[in-house]
Amino acid sequence: MDDDSNQQEAIELLQQLGLKEYEAKCFVALSRRQRGTAKDISETSDVPRTRVYDAIRVLETKGLVETQHSNPQQFRAVTIDEAINTLRSEYVERTESLRSALGGLEPADSAQTTDATHEVWALSGDQGITSRTQQLIEGATDELILVIGHESIFTDQLADQLRAAQERGVNVVVGAVTDDLRTTIRESLPDIEVFVSGLEWIERSPLPSDQTEISRLLLADREAILVSSFTEATGARREHEQGVFGRGFDNGLVAIVRRLMATGLQLEDDPENDD
Known part of the structure; x- marks a missing residue:
């Protein structure tokens, strides 16, 4: 698998894990470098520079990106292992919330059900x-x-x-x-x-x-x-x-x-x- 394919697959997987397209592209772009400005990220990710800041703000909130308040601001992605652990924790939390929500639903069929052993x-x-x-x-x-x-x-x-x-x-x-x-x-x-x-x-x-x-x-x-x-x-x-x-x-x-x-x-x- 070449570099472009790896990058595209990473972006798609991040979207499946809940990130929006620009957020995924910005994170992947930062993962390829030690640090970068909004301009650097825009050039690497093809995300419009005006949208980079919004994406970075979300990534920072999720614990996936760190910010250095210099002039201009510098950003860096957390390590791959840290990112995976963060995303896994969020995924588990969401699935547990889903379990709770589904378990709290009132049954639409009020009739008593029994296990059908011949189905x-x-x-x-x-x-x-x-x-x-x-x-x-x-x-x-x-x-x-x-x-x-x-x-x-x-x-x-x-x-x-x-x-x-x-x-x-x-x-x-x-x-x-x-x-x-x-x-x-x-x-x-x-x-x-x-x-x-x-x-x-x-x-x-x-x-x-x-x-x-x-x-x-x-x-x-x-x-x-x-x-x-x-x-x-x-x-x-x-x-x-x-x-x-x-x-x-x-x-x-x-x-x-x-x-x-x-x-x-x-x-x-x-x-x-x-x-």
Whole structure:
């Protein structure tokens, strides 16, 4: 990625974190130099000089920029680590405020609701599916069986979550579709049982025209299931990940996956499959 691309990505990410365009451009411009005047910032960021002062004032209020009251005034950005910590704190504060606001809403449907154990819900996109995966892992009290169909799914964050689950007494079993992936997982999680899945359809479909690839299959406490996949045709795999989620011991989807998982584990235990 070249310098222009890095700069543009930084500006876009700062906007996603709540800064306005000129504020993001001014901060990025200051991050590229030790200090600078409003004229320097304007020349580097292409922000009109008259708007630089307004942007700097906001950045200063957020704790992202410091001002030296000389003539002319000099400005400098805080360190990258300090900026990230500041933005993270603000993000957490906003999400907690959102939690409080949403939790305080009166229900629009006054009818009593009960858990529907036979419903299946669709999920889309890596962020939502990863979040649901984390929720299931952190909520498990007895057993977690996870089959990983693609190496991109096994992140440091996922490894930490599985390790934490095991440490609180949950029986964690992880399956991999290949020996190489099993080795990678075992190196990261040496105290967790890892096996090569006997379910060949997870890695590849028996249908020639089917390009779907199972990316993860998670069974939590034998009563909640999450299955996700993407197609080989999509370039950005994780962004186009699709998933289904079901809960309830007698949910048909959960029952089917539970039996498939048991089959995969039995195949792994077969002496003929030993290394």
